Amino acid sequence: MKKAATKPKKVTSAYKMAPSMPEGMVLCDLMKNQWKIGAPVGSGGFGLIYLTQPASTAPVSKNAEFVMKIEPHENGPLFCETTFFQRVAKPDQVTAYMNSKGLKHLGVPKFGALGHHEKDGKKYRFMVIQRFLTDLQKMFESNNNTFPHHSIFIIGLQMLDTLEFIHSQGYAHADIKAANIMIGLKNSNQVFLIDYGLAFRFLVDGKHKEYKEDPKKAHDGTAEYASRDAHRGVWPSARGDLEILGYCMWQWLAGSLPWEGKIDDKNFVSNQKIRYMSNINSLIGPLIKNEASSKGLCGYLNVIAKLKYDEKPNYEQLRSIFKSTLASFGSKSSEKLDLTSKSVTATSDSKAQFQVNKTPLKGRKRILSEENDNKIDVMDTKKTKVALVSKYKSPKRIQVRLPSLAKKTTPAKSNNKSSAEKKKLKGLSSLKNLVVNNCNNNQVMVTGGQVVSPLVRKRKRNEINYNEDEDVNICSEAVDDDYVVATSKRVKRKNVPMAAIGTQTSPGLKGLPRSRNPINS
Template sequence: MPPKKAAPKKLHELAPEVRVGFKIDDISKKTYIVGKQFATGGFGRIHTCTEEGKSHQMVMKIEPSTNGPLLTEVVVFNRILKKEMIEAYKKTKKIPWIGLPYIIANGYFTYNGDKMRYMVIPKYATSLEATRESNGGTLSVKDSLTVANCVLGALEYLHDSDYAHADVKAANILLEKEGVYSTSVLVDFGLAHRTTNNVDKPDKKRAHNGTCIYTSTDAHRGNNPSFRGDVEILAYNLIMWITGTLPWLALESSPDKVFDSKQKFIAGLPGTLQNVLTSQSPAVVGCISTMFNVSMKTNYTDKVDMTKLKKLVTDTIQTSVGEAKKAQGKVKKATEDVSKAATPKKSTRKVMAIVESEDDDDNVVEVVPKKKVAKVQKPRKVMENESGGEEEVYIPKSSKSRKLKPEQDNSSLGSSTRSYSNRLGVTSSAASTVRAARKIEQKYKRLSTNKSSLVPVTVGDVSDDSEDDGAGTSSGARTKRSSDESVRNGVELKTPALVAPAVKSNHNANERLNYSCFSEAKYKSGISSATKASPTELRRVPGVRNFPKGRRSMIIKETASKYKEKRAARKSKPTFDDSSCSSEL
């Protein structure tokens, strides 16, 4: 009986775990310290690492020396992905960025008797796949197209170097900074293929090579990776990033069914694409559809015009951003319209006030709009002048006059009072008219009963008749003195401390009270004759102190002497009887 054949050795084995802190000496005489493992590749492990004596972190890929994928990747890096090569290409093309990594170090080391291969490249922030999953499985149209534009630039470099990537997917795209998609980097060149010897001759042994749901129809047939295949793979990825799914996603375990579904999808373009991208704009659908068309119309061994594709993607990004802003504006406007419709409009009707007409005997009610009346500053004190009118008097803060209590309403003030109030800018009303009339009535009641009342006082040369009893003076005959006469015959003192509360009235002929009674009463109720006859008492009158010092002494002297004579003369005359005033009132 022949001996049994030994089991075939596996082509690829998973690398053993390398402990943290293990040191690897490179041929460049640099030592790299292995850090924590944070991911696994197809058959290798991915660790962080640092150069001895430095803190800057890098990425180290480790696989058994017998594995092929890392060997292929090391070969690609050493041929076309050295840092100086990438910088030279950027200068030639006058571009600031290429989304490709560069090799830092590579070689072999022995760990627990096993020979291992390693490669060191720069470390990036995160993968696009992790970002997509954290966003709920999708990316925005703008972010997806931005990443696609970076990938097209990376593929252009690879194609110009006669290499096809063959495994574009979110897990193989890294972000330099988290959330920044304009500097995306295409990595993992384990399936990269040099296209110089490509022949359009399928081989079933190579069928379905790559990531099944993304790989190209060329790879499904068994052809080697191609330039057009990279564009087709990128188009599938865009659908996945934007929608979060693919029509054949559930068939991933059956590569033949996936291949058949892709063929039907491509044959039905652009309708099949529109059925998938139902909520996307025509610009986005047109961009991805064009990528499929370019891939299908390009010959197997020909290169794709990446410049046109990058321009197409850039224009689509600008268009989609503009459409998104318009859509946001429409949504905002619609929201505002809804809120306006839900919120009741404020009534624009004027507020009306109901006023009873005083002139109409039938008490007809008329409705008039309320008017805003400008606030007019009322004079602090109003006093009566010689002609029977009123004038505003400034009351200095230093005045020691006692505050007067506001009077009650009066009910008999005529039209002249209302007109005078209007001239002062004060709005008159029935209530204010009543109050003003009552003030006058109470004032003259006090005069008739010999109660003291604070009224304007005139100290000067007046006729004996008006000073004694007022009998020879008519009720309306009050003459206005000129300023010269005042200087000549006496000085008029309108003492703020002796001014009564304002009574805004102009008495007409029918309403004017007896002048003689008023004139005599104001002297009795203001400053007594004894005060006027005494220089000492006159000096205490606040108004007198407003005169210059020399003039004040002269006025006091003249006034005191004059009133001494009048008092002496008055003793021989009959006493003034106030009853006449009260009877007239």
């Protein structure tokens, strides 16, 4: 997925917008290398961002590996950003640091070039950096404001490595957020921190800036994630960056932050952050429904809350917290970054979100299991097999597929079965994917989107009573000697066996979940 051309963002500050530049224009950088401008692929705060490549007679390729950012020469943010790259983040400096730390990846963009250009009597500054796939904010919004929890902690680990490098050079980023974290173009398992327009040098000649509150600088940065220091007008620092990262992860884990509804009231936002950070375990912990994730985030924030303004953070301690959280998911930092699947989220009691009817089938063992990584895996008991696909569009849905069923349920192979067995297999030859939803303990939605409510368990084993007068779509099971499968059919006011059908808990959720289509696996 590549960025589509968009209009420049509306800016309310004193900084000026750069006009659009024509495709094919050639600009010369400070090293006398020439760069040709291609099509716009996005927008920054003060102008469009263009594809670019070293100048040649050929037009700029759609697969170009670099982009160019252009702003009016008098604008401060791009000057600040280029200064950061020139001083401490040239490619050879980044490579040397990675080698010294034994890192295979560091989320600092590759710096390409810097230059100046005049057009129509006006002077502009431009910078060339590597191109990316998309940003986390777009991914977050397109994914219903959620990420798989294990992926959030993988991102956190990559950001810790990146911030440790930036801080070791005496700089703070000061504007960490999902919109400034990019997915790698060549490797989508890597993330990069971009936009150093607010980068601040807090360490000069080994001396840290003194803590000093300045009302004129209060609330700098992006209000949702700004540190408490930033709200007080204190210079950015390593402590502030790590706190901002904590707010970002909190939002990704919970879906939102408590102060988002009044984001324009900066004093309210500031007071809310002070309140929550003063009692992390009691106030923040319950907002994260996954117990392991809650423990990991709270552990991280508790360390940050105890940091002094000019104290050097213990990055290894912070990494160990994230790694321990990943281990509780059965995951590692080296795993692929999955930002769309929900197969790793879990409930507050550390059990997989997808739980099963604990009433066993007559004469059989439970056929569904909760295995490592919080996924529901295939399990064999005697000759019974159940295959569940754990990729799905929303954490409130699950897609059920039995890939080997067709071979076992064709009419030719079932003709020799008894009439009772044939009745059990009726309709299975046309079985398709079945989506089973659960809203809470009292309501269930299945394919077709109609509600079955209330859900009352009877004393008689394996039966559920539906007290509805109209027809409803429900799911039932069919059993033969080899398979136990979930099927869907339409019935009217009758008791239906429901043993071993997977359901999902949604703690704290009121009403029905939003209906979304499952991913095709």
